Amino acid sequence: MKNGLKKWRLLPLFTALAFILSGCGEPFLSALQPAGEVAQMQYDLMLLSTIIMVVVIIVVMIIYVISIVKFRRAKVGENTIPKQVEGSHKLEIIWTVVPIILVLILAVPTVAATFILADQTEMEAVDEEGNRTALVVDVRANLYWWEFNYPDLGIVTAQDLVVPTDQNVYFNVIASDVKHSFWIPAVGGKIDTNVENMNTFYLHFDGEKAQEADNLFYGKCAELCGPSHALMDFKVQTLSPEDFDNWVTAMQEAEAEPEPQNDLAARGEEVFGEQGCIGCHAVSPAQGAGISQGPNLATLGERSRVAGILDYKGDEEQHEAYIKEWIRDADRLKPGNTMGGYNEDDLSDEDLDALTEYLMGLKVYSE
Amino acid sequence: MSTVVQKKGFFPVLWDYLTTVDHKKIAILYLISGGFFFLVGGLEAMVIRIQLAVPDSNFVSAGLYNEILTMHGTTMIFLAAMPLLFAFMNAVVPLQIGARDVAFPFLNSLGFWLFFFGGIFLNLSWFLGGAPDAGWTSYASLSLASEGHGIDFYVLGLQISGAGTLIAGINFLVTIINMRAPGMTYMRMPLFTWSTFVASALILFAFPPLTVGLFLMLFDRMFGANFFDHTMGGNTIIWEHLFWIFGHPEVYILILPAFGIFSEIFATFSRKRLFGYSAMVFATVLIGFLGFMVWVHHMFTVGLGPTANAIFAVATMAIAVPTGVKIFNWMLTMWGGSIKFTTPMLYAVAFIPSFVAGGVTGVMLAVAAADYQYHDTYFVVAHFHYVIIGGVVLGLLAGTHFYWPKMFGTMLNETLGKVTFWLFLIGFHLTFFIQHFLGLMGMPRRIWKYLPNQGLEVGNAISTVGAFFMAAGVLVLIYNIIITQVRNERVGNDPWGDGRTLEWAIASPPPFYNFKQLPLVRGLDPYWIEKMEGNDRMTPAEPIGDIHMPNNSFIPFVMSLGLFIAAFGAMYQVDWRASDGAEYGWAIPVLVIGMLITIGSMAVRSLKDDHGYHVHKEDLEKDDEEGGRL
Incomplete structure (x- = not known):
């Protein structure tokens, strides 16, 4: 055919x-x-x-x-007067029927795929x-x-x-x-x-x-x-299915209150409470689903980006710098976000260092 | 009476335009204000393209960017494209059907002033605390969350100008049904008249859903209603339906008159009757009809389910068929003709491939399952700019060059016209073709910035370069308009030499009463028929007699001004209530005063008889001897 x-x-x-x-x-x-x-x-x-x-x-x-x-x-x-043709029924039928056929060829897989995907x-x-x-x-x-x-x-x-x-x-x-x-x-x-x-x-x-x-x-x-x-x-x-199962196990077994790695991080944990971060951010992978006002931070230390956009390319120092930049200047990095920034009056540089240390230590799977 | 007006100062001319009910002067008002808003919208577009020229750009701030993108879309659709089309409809349609004016000259003026004040109100938002920022679609959850008065300006401004549009649409329907010259049957009407007729019918049915949606939004935002607040039992999807039930036909309201302009141009400059006239008429009506059956294709990702998506997908594809019929008939009009590449014809010729490109991506978007990928990306941005610029704006530019002599009695410079054409066409394809790919490469629409290393840099840079070409083209056009009007070289009835329809049978610009004697129409392209039989003018269908004319009126201006004032009151009473009456105490009085002005002027209009006046037979005959300038 x-x-x-x-x-x-x-x-x-x-x-x-x-x-x-x-x-x-x-x-x-x-x-x-x-x-x-x-x-x-x-x-x-x-x-x-x-x-x-x-x-x-x-x-x-x-x-x-x-x-x-x-x-x-x-x-x-210049002076030719073309023949004033009215039209052609044959041509009109051709360029009506052929597009209809083309549309039908397209319509069948469209409808099929729409239902399959649903x-x-x-x-x-x-x-x-x-x-x-x-x-x-x-x-x-x-x-x-x-x-x-x-x-x-x-x-x-x-x-x-x-x-x-x-x-x-x-x-x-x-x-x-x-x-x-x-x-x-x-x-x-x-x-x-x-x-x-x-x-x-x-x-x-x-x-x-x-x-x-x-x-x-x-x-x-x-x-x-x-x-x-x-x-x-x-x-x-x-992740491959096996790795995914491991990740799930690690997430399920993660502690409700992650243990700070060192003294600085321990101070950071206090800051996290004092500043009220904890009011919006959960730090356990079991908490806050569907209700929390801010992202769950249980895996913050192993996220691929800070705030979903800042790429530290695996560099730990850069990672820390971005976390600090975000806390200080969230409003500039993502205008109109609901967290807002914390300036020196809200949060001293020492506390920021401690807080960052604590946050960097929030890891579940890569430990 | 403003009949004998030859040499006048600035203020008498201004007063004449403020009070005019003459369709030709209203056309000029639409052209000037639509052109002004086109420049404003274009400026906003340039800011968008400059912002996106490089990754991670901070040329404008995030909030301001959202205001600009919203105002660009809203301005271009409601305040530029529609009024510019109304300009040509007003200038040409009454002439094409051999009428002395539209059916309701007073309403014609009212429609213009409502549009004008609505547009001004909307744009004042820039100076009064910020423009709307929820996109031209103003989806309910975001627009209810939007702070400040931006969305209020959008709702009230569009409500006022929308009323103007509805009035204009009804006016054209009645005009075309009732005021055709003897012999001008429906199937002898020029295609531009036909497409105006169908577009007006679409306005009649499409604008009420918008009005309803805007009213619900207005009550939600200003009077504490909860139609769209889901926490109070409202539903935001209702807004999407209402908006698109209006919004899709709106696209056809824009494109059909442009199709009409192109149909006239193809026939004129091919010196050939439009091929398949009846098929063209039928296709126009069918497109208008199907236009109401497809709105859900804007909502494929909303989650309405596969059945709704599949039905609307197939319905959308169906529109390709009548549109294809039109494309082939245009090409066959040129086939066997004698094509003269004037500026309008260049636009018409360029329109075919540009619009076909926009049309085929339209069919691609109709494939619901694939649309999940295209939706809300730059692919869609590319698509609708291809149909709106490639169709509507090319049509408007073509119409500007084509009808300029009929509206102003002067001819735009052809060389400059061609310069504009090439700059604009190249710029247009350069700007938007690449955007199809940007969308498929993962660039969502309406984004303030994109971060580097996502493969989006080159495409965006090219797109911005193209935008500058388009801007340059528009600047050349403005220069062209200025020098043409300064030189003021007058032209005759049929300056293109190949005119086919009635408007080319009378002077450029026509006398204020149009046809001294209504013409007798003996077929499609009546002027062409007469020319081919060696007649230099139309056969009159009536003896010379007195012509009944409407009086000028200032009432439409005042009526619209009242709504403009009331809108401020409606908006600031929110702050008055929020401050428990401590501030903005003037808001409610202003609302009341504004409404009183409008209602009062309506009462004056209703109670005071205005019978118009007559242009007498003797004056008409004398006018003829003096060269047709009464």
């Missing part, structure tokens, strides 16, 4: 396009370098629609170029003991930070989402102040975190692709939410 032939002819075009697009962007951020089956499905739809559209554009451009080259007045003569049956599946088999993460979006709660595991973290590779991860998302949108471009499309209702969807993190991105994907807020909307980033650490 003609259609079949057309498809085969398009194959080289398809490959070429995929090749060109895959050069675009960074593997940890780009939707053009899909790193999981959700993103892959969406990427395939992008390619399919692009191919159909390129075909349309080529047809249009051929007619277009011929008509503006061939029928210039300079060419047809399928949450696996989320409800339980084993013999009645425990849920799928991993579920409750995501709570707040003014410029993210909370990730694992309700079945009894642990909670913030800013760095930790997930196992090669299995579906289910997300329940909601916002606690204004509307945000939860997006990990390389792994799949976004879903809005509404204020009044929970949305649910799933993502799948591909192990091999995750390695290309150094097991760290960038997540973004995709809905305008205030001055620091642009800075409401989070990171996704991907």
